Amino acid sequence: MSNMLEIKDLHVKVEDKEILKGVNLTIPKGETHAIMGRNGSGKSTLSYVMAGKEGYEITKGEILLDGENILELEPNERAVKGLFLAFQYPIEIPGVATMTFLKAAMNAQRKARGEEELLTPDFMREVKSAAKMLEIDSAMLKRALNVGFSGGEKKRAEILQMALLKPKMCVFDETDSGLDIDALKIVSQGVNALRDANRSMLIITHYQRLLNYIVPDVVHVFSNGKIVKSGDKSLALELEKHGYAQYDEST
Amino acid sequence: MAGAKENIDRDTIEQVEQIDVEKYKYGFATDIKSDKAPIGLSEDIVRFISAKKNEPEWMLKWRLDAYERWLTMEEPNWAKLDYPKIDLNEIYFYAAPKSTPGPKSLDEVDPELLETYKKLGIPLLEQAVLAGVEGAKIAVDAVFDSVSVVTTFREELAKSGIIFCSISEAITEYPDLIKKYLATVVPVTDNYYSTLNCAVFTDGSFVYIPKGVRCPMELSTYFRINEINTGQFERTLIIAEEDSYVSYLEGCTAPMRDENQLHAAVVELVAHKNAEIKYSTVQNWYPGNKEGKGGIYNFVTKRGDCRGDNSKISWTQVETGSAITWKYPSCILRGDGSRGEFYSIAISNNYQQIDSGTKMIHLGKNTSSKVISKGIAAGFSDNTYRGLISAHKKATNARNFTQCDSLLIGDKCGAHTVPYIEAKNASVVFEHEATTSKISDEQLFYCQQRGLNAEEAVALIVNGFVRDVIQNLPMEFMVETQKLINISLEGSVG
Numbered sequence: 001m002s003n004m005l006e007i008k009d010l011h012v013k014v015e016d017k018e019i020l021k022g023v024n025l026t027i028p029k030g031e032t033h034a035i036m037g038r039n040g041s042g043k044s045t046l047s048y049v050m051a052g053k054e055g056y057e058i059t060k061g062e063i064l065l066d067g068e069n070i071l072e073l074e075p076n077e078r079a080v081k082g083l084f085l086a087f088q089y090p091i092e093i094p095g096v097a098t099m100t101f102l103k104a105a106m107n108a109q110r111k112a113r114g115e116e117e118l119l120t121p122d123f124m125r126e127v128k129s130a131a132k133m134l135e136i137d138s139a140m141l142k143r144a145l146n147v148g149f150s151g152g153e154k155k156r157a158e159i160l161q162m163a164l165l166k167p168k169m170c171v172f173d174e175t176d177s178g179l180d181i182d183a184l185k186i187v188s189q190g191v192n193a194l195r196d197a198n199r200s201m202l203i204i205t206h207y208q209r210l211l212n213y214i215v216p217d218v219v220h221v222f223s224n225g226k227i228v229k230s231g232d233k234s235l236a237l238e239l240e241k242h243g244y245a246q247y248d249e250s251t
Numbered sequence: 252m253a254g255a256k257e258n259i260d261r262d263t264i265e266q267v268e269q270i271d272v273e274k275y276k277y278g279f280a281t282d283i284k285s286d287k288a289p290i291g292l293s294e295d296i297v298r299f300i301s302a303k304k305n306e307p308e309w310m311l312k313w314r315l316d317a318y319e320r321w322l323t324m325e326e327p328n329w330a331k332l333d334y335p336k337i338d339l340n341e342i343y344f345y346a347a348p349k350s351t352p353g354p355k356s357l358d359e360v361d362p363e364l365l366e367t368y369k370k371l372g373i374p375l376l377e378q379a380v381l382a383g384v385e386g387a388k389i390a391v392d393a394v395f396d397s398v399s400v401v402t403t404f405r406e407e408l409a410k411s412g413i414i415f416c417s418i419s420e421a422i423t424e425y426p427d428l429i430k431k432y433l434a435t436v437v438p439v440t441d442n443y444y445s446t447l448n449c450a451v452f453t454d455g456s457f458v459y460i461p462k463g464v465r466c467p468m469e470l471s472t473y474f475r476i477n478e479i480n481t482g483q484f485e486r487t488l489i490i491a492e493e494d495s496y497v498s499y500l501e502g503c504t505a506p507m508r509d510e511n512q513l514h515a516a517v518v519e520l521v522a523h524k525n526a527e528i529k530y531s532t533v534q535n536w537y538p539g540n541k542e543g544k545g546g547i548y549n550f551v552t553k554r555g556d557c558r559g560d561n562s563k564i565s566w567t568q569v570e571t572g573s574a575i576t577w578k579y580p581s582c583i584l585r586g587d588g589s590r591g592e593f594y595s596i597a598i599s600n601n602y603q604q605i606d607s608g609t610k611m612i613h614l615g616k617n618t619s620s621k622v623i624s625k626g627i628a629a630g631f632s633d634n635t636y637r638g639l640i641s642a643h644k645k646a647t648n649a650r651n652f653t654q655c656d657s658l659l660i661g662d663k664c665g666a667h668t669v670p671y672i673e674a675k676n677a678s679v680v681f682e683h684e685a686t687t688s689k690i691s692d693e694q695l696f697y698c699q700q701r702g703l704n705a706e707e708a709v710a711l712i713v714n715g716f717v718r719d720v721i722q723n724l725p726m727e728f729m730v731e732t733q734k735l736i737n738i739s740l741e742g743s744v745g
Contacts, residue, residue: 053696075699091697095715109702
C-alpha cells in the first residue's frame with residue numbers, strides 16, 4: 001500500500017445541510033499536500049470528519065488510512081492508528097499541566113497498542129529534545145495545557161504533541177492563523193523536521209503564506225464542498241494572485 | 252451543531268447510566284460472630300453500650316443526659332437532601348466483632364478481620380507500613396465496626412508523650428483529659444445527630460499531642476462498617492497543645508449492603524496557641540446501586556476550635572461514597588491570628604446526594620480562612636455546597652477567600668451553591684468566587700484525538716479540575732485519591 005490517505009466520494013451533512021459534496025483526495029506516503037479554500041468552504045469540516053468528531057452525518061463515501069477504512073472508529077482509535085489533527089483553536093484543559101497531558105496521551109496510545117508505559121526518564125528526554133526544537137521552555141510545560149497560552153504558544157504546543165506522538169498522517173487545520181512571522185517560522189521548522197518518507201501531511205489553509213515555509217508537493221483548491229482543482233505548488237501562488245472567485249460554482 | 256451537542260449529551264447520559272456499581276471494589280462482608288445490642292434505641296441501649304465498654308459512672312450519666320436531651324430534638328430538614336425517614340428502631344446501635352477481649356498483639360486478632368483489612372489495602376501490619384515509602388510511616392488505629400481492634404506504633408508515639416488510642420480507652424485511662432475537652436467544641440446539644448452520637452457513640456480515636464511536640468508520623472484511622480444495620484457512631488477527639496503539630500488521616504470504606512446504614516460521627520479538634528492540626532478524610536463508603544438502592548447515610552459533625560492565638564486547623568476531604576452525605580467540617584477561629592482551611596472534593600454519581608461545605612466562624616482579630624470546594628456531579632445525583640462565613644464584631648481584619656467550583660457530567664445531575672455570609676465588623680474582607688462548568692464535548696474530543704479514550708479523558712479533566720485540592724492532601728492520599736476519582740467516575744462516559 002503506497003497511499004497513506006484515500007478519501008473517496010465523501011458526502012457529509014450537518015443538520016440536513018450538505019457540507020461536503022463528494023470529496024476525493026489521495027495522499028501517497030511521504031507526501032505533503034495542501035488544501036486551500038475560502039472560509040466556509042467546508043475545509044474544517046473535512047478535518048473534523050477525518051478525526052471522527054461527532055455531529056456529522058456521513059451519507060456516502062469512505063476514508064482509508066493506510067488502506068483501512070476508519071469511519072467506524074472512535075476518535076481515539078484513529079489517533080492510535082496514527083492520525084493527528086493540529087487544531088485551529090486548541091482546547092484549554094484547566095488544571096492539567098502540559099507535561100501531564102503529554103504523558104497521559106503518549107501512555108494512552110502505548111497502552112492501546114499493547115506497549116509498556118514510558119519510563120519517566122525516557123519521557124523527559126523525549127519531551128526536552130522536542131521542546132527545544134520548538135523553543136518551548138520548561139515553564140510552559142508546567143502550565144495547564146493551552147490555558148492562557150498565546151496564539152503562538154498554542155500552535156507550538158500542538159506541534160510538540162505531534163512530535164511526541166509520531167503520527168503517520170498529520171492534518172493541520174489553519175495552523176497559521178494567529179501566528180506572527182517569528183512563530184510561523186518556528187512552527188514551520190518543527191513541521192519540516194518531521195517530514196519523512198513514512199509520514200504524510202495535509203495542510204489546510206486559506207493563505208498561501210504558510211506554504212512558503214512548508215512547501216507542499218501538491219496543492220488542491222477546495223470550493224463549495226469539494227476539490228475543484230489540483231496542481232503543484234505554483235497553484236498556491238496563482239490563487240494568491242487571482243483569488244478564489246474563478247472557482248466558485250455558478251448557481 | 253446544536254444537533255451534534257444533543258447527540259453527545261445523550262451518549263454521555265447513557266454512558267453514565269451504565270456505571271457498574273456492582274463492581275464496588277470493597278463490597279464483601281466478613282463473617283465474624285457479632286456481639287450485638289438488641290435492635291433499636293432506648294435508655295437501656297445507652298446503658299448496655301456503656302456497660303459493654305466498662306465505662307465509669309460519670310460517663311454513663313453524661314450519655315443518659317444526652318439521651319434525655321436528644322428525645323426532645325427533631326431531625327433537621329434544611330439540607331437539600333431527600334430520603335425516607337430513618338427508623339431508629341430498625342438499627343443496631345452496638346456491634347463489636349467477637350474476639351478475645353482486648354487483643355494485645357496482631358496474633359490475637361481474628362485472622363478473618365486481618366484478611367478484610369488486607370483487601371482494603373490497609374497497612375495494618377507494622378512491617379508492611381515500615382516497608383512503605385520512607386518517612387511515610389502511618390500509625391493505624393483500626394476501627395472495625397465499633398471497637399478499636401488494634402493500635403500500632405503506640406510505643407514509638409509514647410516516647411514523645413503522644414497519646415493515640417481508642418476513645419473508650421481514653422475514657423478509662425485519661426478521664427481528666429476527656430472531662431476537660433469532650434463536647435467543648437461540639438456541645439452535647441449541638442444538633443440532632445451529634446446529640447444522638449453523645450448518647451450512643453461506640454468508639455473512635457483519641458489523640459493528644461503535648462506542648463512543643465511535632466508528631467513524627469501521620470496518624471491514621473480506617474473506619475469500616477461491616478455489620479448489617481449497624482449504625483456507626485464514632486467519636487474522635489484530637490487535642491494539640493501549644494506549639495505542637497499533628498496530621499491525621501481518616502479513611503473510610505464499607506462493604507456492600509442493601510439496607511441503608513446510618514453513620515453519625517462527631518469529630519472535635521482543639522488547637523492551642525501556635526498549634527496546627529491537619530485533618531484529612533477520604534470517604535468512599537458504599538454509595539448505593541445505580542437505581543439508588545442501599546448505601547450509607549452519613550450525617551457527620553466535624554468541628555475544630557482554634558482556641559489559641561496563631562493556631563491553625565486545616566480540613567481536607569475527598570467525598571466519593573455514601574448515598575446521603577450531610578457534612579460541614581468547620582473552624583471556630585477564636586484565637587487572634589488563627590487560621591482555618593477547608594479543601595473539599597465531593598463526587599456524586601447515580602442517585603447520590605451530597606450536602607456538604609464548611610463554617611468558618613471568625614471570632615478573633617486578624618483571623619483568616621480559606622475555602623476551596625470542588626463538586627463533581629454525574630448521573631442523577633445532587634451535589635450542594637453549603638457554607639457559612641461569619642465574623643463576630645470583635646473579629647477585626649478577618650479575611651476569607653472562598654472558591655467554589657462545580658463540574659457537571661451529563662444533564663440529569665445538579666450542582667448547587669448556597670453561601671451564607673455574615674460580617675458584623677466593618678474591617679473584614681470576605682471574597683467569594685463560584686463557577687459551574689460542564690465537561691465540554693470539545694474537551695473530550697480534543698483528548699480523544701490525542702489517543703485517550705473517553706473514560707481516560709474524563710478522569711484527566713476531573714483530576715485537573717480538583718488539582719488545587721489534591722495538592723493539599725498528604726502524600727499517602729494523593730495517589731489513592733486520583734485512583735478513587737477514576738473508580739468513582741468509571742463508565743461515566745465511553
